[in-house]
């Protein structure tokens with residue numbers, strides 16, 4: 074056709090040929106207005122350090138991109154490698170379809186402009202540029218820039234719906250502004266989930282795509298960059314500038330194993346999905362999903378989803394083949410043809426969370442990146458709560474009386490990132506992230522909660538560190554989850570949900586294998602409580618383990634006294650923990666109202682976490698926990714390696730709230746203790762509607778929980794000897 078023109082397809086987070094609207098539509102466009110198809114991928118200078126593409130001697134015109142708050146690189150080596158591999162895999166798939174992929178680096182609109190100019194010069198004017206819409210400020214800006222460029226060159230610009238979500242946007246009722254602020258409400262509107270996803274789109278048939286142009290017609294990459302011609306070359310160019318994460322990069326611990334050894338790309342995504350169903354892992358998913366170690370406790374599909382190597386609805390349809398007994402490949406798998414099971418249902422549930430996080434991003438826009446979060450954007454956040462409680466390393470932003478001062482906060486953040494806080498689970502998770510780019514959902518929640526709620530440090534340092542290092546980084550899922558856990562997002566329990574990392578370790582790392590494998594320094598300690606917090610070990614054990622002068626012991630960032638009961642198990646779910654103190658009056662009457670502050674709302678949103686929690690079954694949360702010791706270790710009665718801390722704030726019972734709470738406890742007795750212990754002082758906790766009391770160590774004096782607790786029970790939970798319980802522990 075004489076007037077036929079080139080179709081330029083810009084691929085970003087849709088690195089696949091199956092279930093991809095642009096290829097499906099391009100295939101049916103053959104013989105019509107487009108005589109050639111130029112699929113294009115651009116490694117973006119806004120998000121990646123491109124200096125590896127610059128041959129020696131030349132200068133990279135784009136400064137290495139950095140995050141706003143922590144000034145971290147935007148994309149670390151694990152994700153760079155994963156994306157490189159996924160792009161290469163797409164190139165191979167397109168070549169197998171007699172097409173191809175042009176790989177470039179730079180700013181998307183600039184690359185499109187240069188390519189369009191060159192193609193026109195070589196006799197192929199660009200008639201249209203297609204791309205799929207993606208969430209994110211930069212992504213939207215790219216879409217706008219390409220649209221305005223198209224206007225300038227007289228080409229059509231088409232931005233297709235992003236179809237990699239579980240429920241298609243076109244099937245979501247209402248406008249983004251109408252989205253429910255609580256996930257459960259949204260979920261209920263969507264149920265039954267199994268009926269919601271649209272069918273998957275077929276991949277283009279061999280030879281069905283408009284011709285890929287001769288290489289001589291495609292203008293080369295602009296100087297000074299050079300695009301490698303092999304997969305290894307591409308990987309090296311991407312990884313070289315970000316190969317080292319820390320100044321003193323620790324070695325990969327001997328014996329530790331990555332939970333995410335997976336390679337990027339659609340081919341690998343499809344085979345991973347198949348393996349998960351064939352091995353029966355999908356059926357077990359609900360029981361295993363809170364694991365910490367190994368490749369199969371969860372799907373590890375997140376990175377494939379984030380980069381669009383697979384779509385959520387492809388996962389759903391593959392599960393249907395197994396559940397409905399229509400895909401013989403799975404006929405030997407337990408549960409074949411038996412319909413949806415607990416495991417497959419839970420996966421759909423998680424995929425819906427992913428949708429929801431993105432819809433929240435649509436609704437709240439750039440407040441995703443704001444310290445006060447989604448809550449700060451709405452009326453549901455009180456004026457007082459909007460005031461920043463957050464500690465920062467930024468001298469200009471810190472309040473004059475910030476304690477610890479910004480310099481110390483900078484040190485703490487550095488140690489938090491490097492995994493040397495002294496809190497085993499947190500350190501293990503941060504080191505696993507450094508070494509592998511992946512960390513389980515359970516560990517992510519603990520890490521986020523630790524930074525935001527125990528240390529009260531601007532949670533965006535953590536979100537940006539994750540953005541830097543996660544292989545599955547997704548702008549909506551990452552930032553909205555950080556907000557959620559930090560209490561400024563869509564968690565209805567907000568600030569009240571706190572993970573006690575010691576109890577979580579006992580619950581989810583029952584033998585300490587996870588912490589031992591990523592924090593080898595504590596590997597020889599035998600007692601679990603010592604593994605989880607090395608400072609609790611005896612002087613002798615510390616010496617034997619050569620830990621006596623280790624910073625994790627001498628200057629643990631946060632000390633949580635946690636009592637392990639030596640009595641034989643009596644009953645219940647958590648036999649080896651026993652609260653010391655806090656079961657007195659305060660515990661029983663600490664929450665007078667229906668909204669006991671610590672009460673976990675069994676009926677409400679349970680969070681994108683381990684939703685199994687005791688709260689829902691009404692079993693009282695046990696475990697003594699406290700946050701002992703000031704961050705800088707200056708507390709006069711700071712816990713010592715030889716014994717538990719003396720002073721902590723009061724502990725209470727994790728509660729169960731909600732109509733007809735089944736035998737649970739009401740309310741949380743939590744106090745900002747300022748008595749003798751000098752223990753954990755959470756002066757910023759405020760506005761708890763009910764049930765917040767102040768527990769006092771040794772005799773019920775010296776607390777000020779009521780000031781923050783608004784109706785909290787004063788003092789009566791104390792006076793039972795030593796208080797070991799402290800901050801409300803929440804086990805999600």
Ligand SMILES: Cc1cc2nc3c(=O)[nH]c(=O)nc-3n(C[C@H](O)[C@H](O)[C@H](O)COP(=O)(O)OP(=O)(O)OC[C@H]3O[C@@H](n4cnc5c(N)ncnc54)[C@H](O)[C@@H]3O)c2cc1C
Pocket residue numbers: 362371372373374375376378379420423424426427428430512513514515517518521539543545546547548550551552554555558681682
């Ligand atoms: C602080 C924090 C930061 C996070 N950052 C990201 C991120 O950048 N990218 C990302 O994909 N997920 C993120 N998550 C969500 C979750 O931790 C990961 O999706 C999950 O651990 C990935 O492993 P998986 O694929 O084996 O998950 P599975 O347990 O197998 O879940 C299946 C899929 O459901 C989705 N999913 C599961 N949980 C969530 C959730 N809470 N929110 C949104 N989607 C979910 C993912 O796409 C996941 O692949 C974050 C969670 C927290 C608490």
